[in-house]
Amino acid sequence: MKLSTKGRYAVTAMMDLAIHDHQGPVTLADISQCQGISLSYLEQLFAKLRKEGLVEGVRGPGGGYRLGRPSSQISIAEIINAVDENIDVTRCLGNKDCHGGEKCLTHQLWEDLSGRLYGFLDNLTLASFINRPEIREVSRRQDTIASRIATMFPPRPTIGGTTVVAGAAC
């Protein structure tokens, strides 16, 4: 279990998808602009997320990324693991037994801690974050702003039946 800004990028991007799930796919260009992450870097992260089935891509105009599963079935731990791919085995594990046969005590303790941490993050789903009323409220307000912008700036109000959302709302 590792936790870096890379993992944070992935988690916040996934939250973005989860929030706008009902409006069709979200483009990486949007996320890139909103969160100030470079587009190509996001592409690399999403390649990993896609490999784990956490997201699915939709090509062509009106395309973007969607959650691979309902947000209630995606845990924070999964997201972090997908991008951080941290096998990070403690050094002495297969290496040499630290003191004649039994596994190094402190490494055992670390695995214990690591397991507890994973359990904690695996119990937190995307849904548990975005389904809180105050979040829903802000998100709803942004949708109306976004659709107002979408109607103010001209063309292509719908694509494939779903309403297009202006890129600025995040």
Add this chain to the structure above:
Amino acid sequence: MKLSTKGRYAVTAMMDLAIHDHQGPVTLADISQCQGISLSYLEQLFAKLRKEGLVEGVRGPGGGYRLGRPSSQISIAEIINAVDENIDVTRCLGNKDCHGGEKCLTHQLWEDLSGRLYGFLDNLTLASFINRPEIREVSRRQDTIASRIATMFPPRPTIGGTTVVAGAAC
């Protein structure tokens, strides 16, 4: 909140101190040898831990490091924070408001998550790991092995009144 191998090194080293607390200070040379971490790198980590009051150094022969407080009053979060010093502010925070005044929604959500994670790790103390009976048992067995080694190999059986522990037990 960040979590890397650096943090892991610090946590396992602190667990080491906690386990051998009753036997007087533990030298960095011991920890270095046991856990396969370079001595000077450990020194750098311990400099930070010392700055936070988590450990205290004892110079001279028979010296080493001791916990700065009882293990029941040292949390995992404190240890990780001490060495990772990760201020890691989300990019848009003071920068520019993402959408006209209110704080970016996903960054708000991240802070929420980050806070929960910190809370979790702050509730885990060193003591909660090492005071479990099976750990105490292994640790006790190692002590006897260590003291047996200490009596087999000759000199300086005691320093300052406390029994010297051979370096190999970890």
Add this chain to the structure above:
DNA sequence: TAATTCCCGACTGAATTACTTGGTATCTTA
């Protein structure tokens, strides 16, 4: 057909990690 988007791989600068070297200061024991 043209625009839009995902998809892919190679490369690059910057930061961080983990380690090295070469010291100095303080303490304990003989």
Add this chain to the structure above:
DNA sequence: TAAGATACCAAGTAATTCAGTCGGGAATTA
């Protein structure tokens, strides 16, 4: 008092990871 053990300190360095750039496809929609 001398010698050795240990913490303490600072500068430098190779390897790794982070984050981004570039230059292209391939699929989809209007």
